[in-house]
Amino acid sequence: MEKEDITLTPKEIKEDKKINLRPKAITDFIGQENLKLNLDTFIKSSVKTKNNLDHIILYGPPGLGKTTLANIIAHEKNVNIHSTSGPAFSKKGDLVTLLSNLADGDILFIDEIHRLSPIIEESLYPAMEDFKCDYIIGAGPSARVMQISIEKFTLIGATTRLGLLSRPLRDRFGIPLQLEFYNPESLKEILILNAKKLNVDIEQMAAFEIAKRSRGTPRIAIRLLKRILDFSIVQNSQGINMDIVLNSLKQMRIDSEGLDEMDRKYLKCISNDYNGGPVGVETLSAALLEQRDIIEDVIEPYLMQKGLVQRTSRGRIVSRKGMNHIKSN
Ligand code: ADP
Secondary structure (H helix, E strand, C coil): CCCHHHCCCHHHHHHHHHHCCCCCCHHHCCCCHHHHHHHHHHHHHHHHHCCCCCCEEEECCCCCCHHHHHHHHHHHHCCCEEEEEHHHCCCHHHHHHHHHCCCCCCEEEEECHHHCCHHHHHHHHHHHHHCEEEEEECCHHHCEEEEEECCCCEEEEEECCHHHCCHHHHHCCCEEEECCCCCHHHHHHHHHHHHHHCCCCECHHHHHHHHHCCCCCHHHHHHHHHHHHHHHHHCCCCCECHHHHHHHHHHCCCCCCCCCHHHHHHHHHHHHHCCCCCECHHHHHHHHCCCHHHHHHHHHHHHHHCCCEEEECCEEEECHHHHHHHHHC
């Protein structure tokens, strides 16, 4: 469900695993200070009291570290993590099998949890609340519903927007944690750490320039770093300097605010074709040939945070700042 340019390619996933770019301990997770402080307290309390860690819902735009955090929680608690995603469940039986295989304290991570089917979602409720699970034996008139007890586990759900979850599911998470866009200083730190892991020298100023143009998102920062590294290798440069960064970003058409072609297409569509707005999201989706989900969850959050676009009850409006940005880029 992610915009093409921030989805990891199979090659990148392999690279990520090989070089292990994902932080493991909570202390290696950069930024999100308030979230980390709270989370650290809840984990420590559960370890100290030997009580089960309450279910956690992580929400925020893609690429901000939800999956990474789920793995860090498992690492900090020293338990196993079983990862799956909402669309991966087709049968109720899949969920029962998964739940009955969990050991005491284990973590079940469900990415895109808002995409669970209603039947699966309902069968999760007794598991989350009472650590019990219903299953059906047999078929037709002789079918019987049996209930089994499962080990106490922590469900960690991830979603792009909390509002996408049904109310009953949302209410069953004791710990809601919102991930926010990163500031350039934190992204710079992430870039320098990743450059070290990739064994490449990077100038401080160059790292900061990439950070400023990464849409507040670590996944995009890391991706840009890798692509700029490609440019520096081909140009036989010793490491990554400001010149390489500026030229590579220009070549990849990433502008001064870190916006790419799609962002600019979105802004231009509203400002040029619809006189600055308001325009409804369905109209934009049709005009840009882009799914509504992508527009709402991937493109718009950053543009709104930057004050380039506003969502109103009548539709989207490009701000004066947005208009000026289009004119100068
Ligand atoms: P999400 O699940 O929210 O889409 P991920 O957890 O997959 O995001 O993170 C995307 C990439 O960014 C991963 O390679 C991860 O290692 C890196 N990353 C995310 N947050 C951080 C952070 N706070 N510190 C260091 N690296 C991070």
